[in-house]
Amino acid sequence: xxxxxxxxxxxxxxxxxxxxxxxxxxxxxxxxxxxxxxxxxxxxxxxxxxxxxxxxxxxxxxxxxxxxxxxxxxxxxxxxxxxxxxxxxxxxxxxxxxxxxxxxxxxxxxxxxxxxxxxxxxxxxxxxxxxxxxxxxxxxxxxxxxxxxxxxxxxxxxxxxxxxxxxxxxxxxxxxxxxxxxxxxxxx
Numbered sequence: 246x247x248x249x250x251x252x253x254x255x256x257x258x259x260x261x262x263x264x265x266x267x268x269x270x271x272x273x274x275x276x277x278x279x280x281x282x283x284x285x286x287x288x289x290x291x292x293x294x295x296x297x298x299x300x301x302x303x304x305x306x307x308x309x310x311x312x313x314x315x316x317x318x319x320x321x322x323x324x325x326x327x328x329x330x331x332x333x334x335x336x337x338x339x340x341x342x343x344x345x346x347x348x349x350x351x352x353x354x355x356x357x358x359x360x361x362x363x364x365x366x367x368x369x370x371x372x373x374x375x376x377x378x379x380x381x382x383x384x385x386x387x388x389x390x391x392x393x394x395x396x397x398x399x400x401x402x403x404x405x406x407x408x409x410x411x412x413x414x415x416x417x418x419x420x421x422x423x424x425x426x427x428x429x430x431x432x433x
Contacts, residue, residue: 286320297333344396
């Protein structure tokens with residue numbers, strides 16, 4: 246192969262690889278029982294505000310998510326909780342953190358939260374700690390749909406790549422699982 250052909254092949258490789266976005270987030274897979282026991286608060290509620298802003302030091306973008314609590318399943322979070330997570334868009338500048346939960350205004354959710362300072366929380370287990378609640382007009386039970394992300398999940402025992410194990414279930418089944426996990430976690 247000539248130098249010119251190697252150069253072209255190298256440039257083609259760089260061009261192809263340069264077009265891919267790298268998702269470098271790796272995390273251990275967790276289930277609802279573990280999330281319930283490790284979270285400081287678990288709430289069922291409605292997203293009232295999603296707003297990105299520059300952090301206090303002006304070096305990164307963070308997003309504030311305000312959730313109006315309709316059912317506090319664990320903890321005493323109050324009528325609303327403020328969830329803050331890295332990433333977002335301010336003007337025409339954006340920062341993405343792979344593996345985090347995504348939120349939309351007026352979205353109904355169940356979220357597993359960890360304290361982050363005096364008044365703010367973060368989502369426990371990243372995207373694994375958020376379930377979207379979907380309601381059907383036909384009178385069927387509300388469904389809790391787990392959020393899946395682009396993060397690489399590792400089995401907590403083998404540390405080998407795995408897939409998410411949480412499946413959609415009714416909202417009441419999710420709440421019952423949370424309550425059972427909390428009851429189980431409080432017994433010696």
